[in-house]
Amino acid sequence: MGDIYNILLCGVGGQGVVLIGNILREYGMKSPLIQNVVGTETRGVSQREGSVTATARYLIDSRIYSLDQDYKFEDLISPLIPINDAHLVLGLEPLETMRNLRYISEQTVVIMNTHRYYPRNVIISSKKEKKYPSNADILDIIDQFARRTISLDFNELSEIRLGNSIHANSIILGASVKEFKDIFNKNLMISLLKNFFGDSQKNLEAFEIGYNLISKF
């Protein structure tokens, strides 16, 4: 018996949404605190530029996150998160985070990378039908719904601290682990990171940067 903890990942194809989804589900498999894990990913027609989401859902021992009825192992089989039910949203891109507002409510912590990927139809003047809202506007709206929002240009941070923006996701993972210390065990997550990314020192450094970031907010 336990509670359900829902993670939603969203971003643009190629940003690593599917990979982080795999890491977080594998984490659920390895953690002694987590009794069951399910999830899914939705990709667009292709790997090219489309919106991508993934989910990881845990059945955890404690009862800290919701007042729902107790769940049993066999009850957690739906890979989809119901409306308002995300506990953690990792938004790798602002527009995509906004698109998934459906899952964000007062129980949600949003960690959002403010680095923007402009859809083609926004850049090109002759096609400008819809506007990409400014980051400030996006944050305004997300703040109205979420319990807590942590937003930063993680690409820029990665670039400044590690010389390359590709470690942004590891920083975000580090920050998530610190934010949800009662669910995520730091060492276990690090061992999974090594498993998926190889023993790259830069990735572990990035993870630490993220981990130490949170107290500063």
Added chain:
Amino acid sequence: MNSLTKVSKIFENIPDKKVLMSGNEAFARGIYESGVRFAANYPGTPLSEVGDILKYLSEISENFIFDYSLNEKVALESCIGASWAGVRTVVMFKHLGLNVAADPLHTFPYSGINGGMLILCGSDPGILSSTNAQDNRLFSLHTKIPIIEPATVQECKDFVKEGLRISELYKIPIYVHVSTRLCHSHGIVTYGVINELKKAGHFEKEPNRYINTLTKALANQKKYFEKIRLVAKNKKIFYLFNRIKFNQAEQPSKEILNNQIGILTSGICYSYVLQACHKLNVNPPILKLGMIFPINRDEICEFANQYKIKKILIVEELEPFIETFSKRVFCNFCDAKRDLEIHGKDFLPIIGELNTDIIIRFLAKHFNIGNKLILEEIHKKEEVLKEIVPALPIREPTFCPGCQYRPVFYTLKKVVSEITNKTGIEFIYGGDIGCYTLSEAYPYQMLDWVICMGAGIGIANGMSLVIDSKKQKLIAFIGDSTLFHTGLQPLLNAIKNDIDITIIIFNNYWTAMTGQQEHIATPRKYIRKFGTKSITDKKEINLSRLMENIGLDNGNLIITGAYNIEKLERIFEKTLMKKGVKVIVINEECALEKKRRIRRETIKLEEKKKSEIYYTITDTCVKCNECIEHLGCPAINAMPVEKEEVDKNNPQKERDLKYYIDEAACISEICPGICKSVCKNNSIVKTIIFYNLNKKENSEI
């Protein structure tokens, strides 16, 4: 974790091991555990990965054989043959494939099977990656083939095993129905023991059974229908696949007892129903059907009688299939009979996927008890979302960076508009299915229909015979995999009638859209090998050579690469206005796969990179939009010149974007700088860095 290690884990022989896997991986595991000897597939979302994994298995295991067949009909027929020779077999493809395989599908069950046989078919209710949402369960109205449907990732594995057992017991094929959502879901699977695999098959002649003509067919039909009747009546089979879930509250109120509501559902919908019941805090008896055809009349009634059900709610995606069958049973045979209320598609949509939120609304309509606040919460949120989400710009899919299709459509568009401007002739584009279907999208928008595989040239056949060729001209597109699937017949038909058409065949060596599977025209040396034991895919057909031999008029066959825009321009100018069937074969490998293949090969050879090429946009760029808009390579991007905070106070500034080439996305090792060749302003430059010379050279100087 490396993807190969992950695949090899699927075939570990460790019973009771718990492994996190996807629905597709669980199917492959089930096939492995069940001792299947032969599997065949034509790729298609959502089941493509099962084939990819089995391909791997076939190369590392002694006796398992896998075939990427030319199309679904061939795949099904191959499996019939293997089963008749006594070995277990599974054929798999997407729901649309069943249309292609429908001819044998309706007759071979009369003869029955020998080795257990499954038809594993993915459905796509949300049309996430298909051309329609057809409900394949309806096929069983005329084929009578039993349908089983897993609801969890674990069941994806278990149902393969049990399905094959029942199939073998009754000597009938069994259809496995599965939704896209479940194929792409992940969950924990407990491994089972691995059945022994029959080494060699043997075909026993039985003319009366296998020859379906006249009286023989009639006799076989009778036998087959009798088998289905027996399956429907078998209680053990009912409880093998179906499950009742009910936790009676300790002291149910009178109200509950007198108005007991039961739920009937199947597949992934069962998981949404469970979730919705939790949210609403209600606890009705749920009958989860794992076998949805044929329906066991007595057991279904027993469910209603046992729980004194007054109202049945039926939750299923697409058509009211379970509803239609069970309604007849409930209303005629169960205790409550005509008092029984049945609801389903009177509320639930027959279009699109279901989800928990829709089911909450459905259940809330009928339950007087439970947590009604949730409804208000959903309603409130959806009102807000309506204001915000539709206003957000969407991300349209486009070809990959450096894709070989881009220069072709870019050039064709140019040439066609020149001709149209000069002569007033309108060009019509017959579309087919594959990555090249994206020519529909911005900025090319050259596509007039997409119906099914092969229908690009197919539909053009009749159209060309009736239109006025002085006013309209036809161009049809087709990919290599599609050509061999169902494209050759319409192509030959066009040649037979000598219609006026330009056919562009995209020979990119792979079935790209579904994940770069090999096909009959893939150069054998390019195919990735995992082991040595594959006994399929021995020979390749050279597409260009085949075209040379199908009777095209002199000069009407043009074979070219994709990246030389000037050459393409000359070819199109010369060809489009000519009479008769003109075939242009574009031989150029899928850029994405080529990139991966070359990377794999260099790693294997431990070669060091000798040089690296970069394309960059210089400050002389005048933002004419030729590269970013008309060519549209997604590696070319824009960034705001000013910081965004500034933009907010000065909306005008927002337009100040600087174009750049994202070096992480640009595949300069494959694409020879198409963007550079379209830039009239010479603002895109190529830089080569030689590692061994240790100096930087700018080729532009």
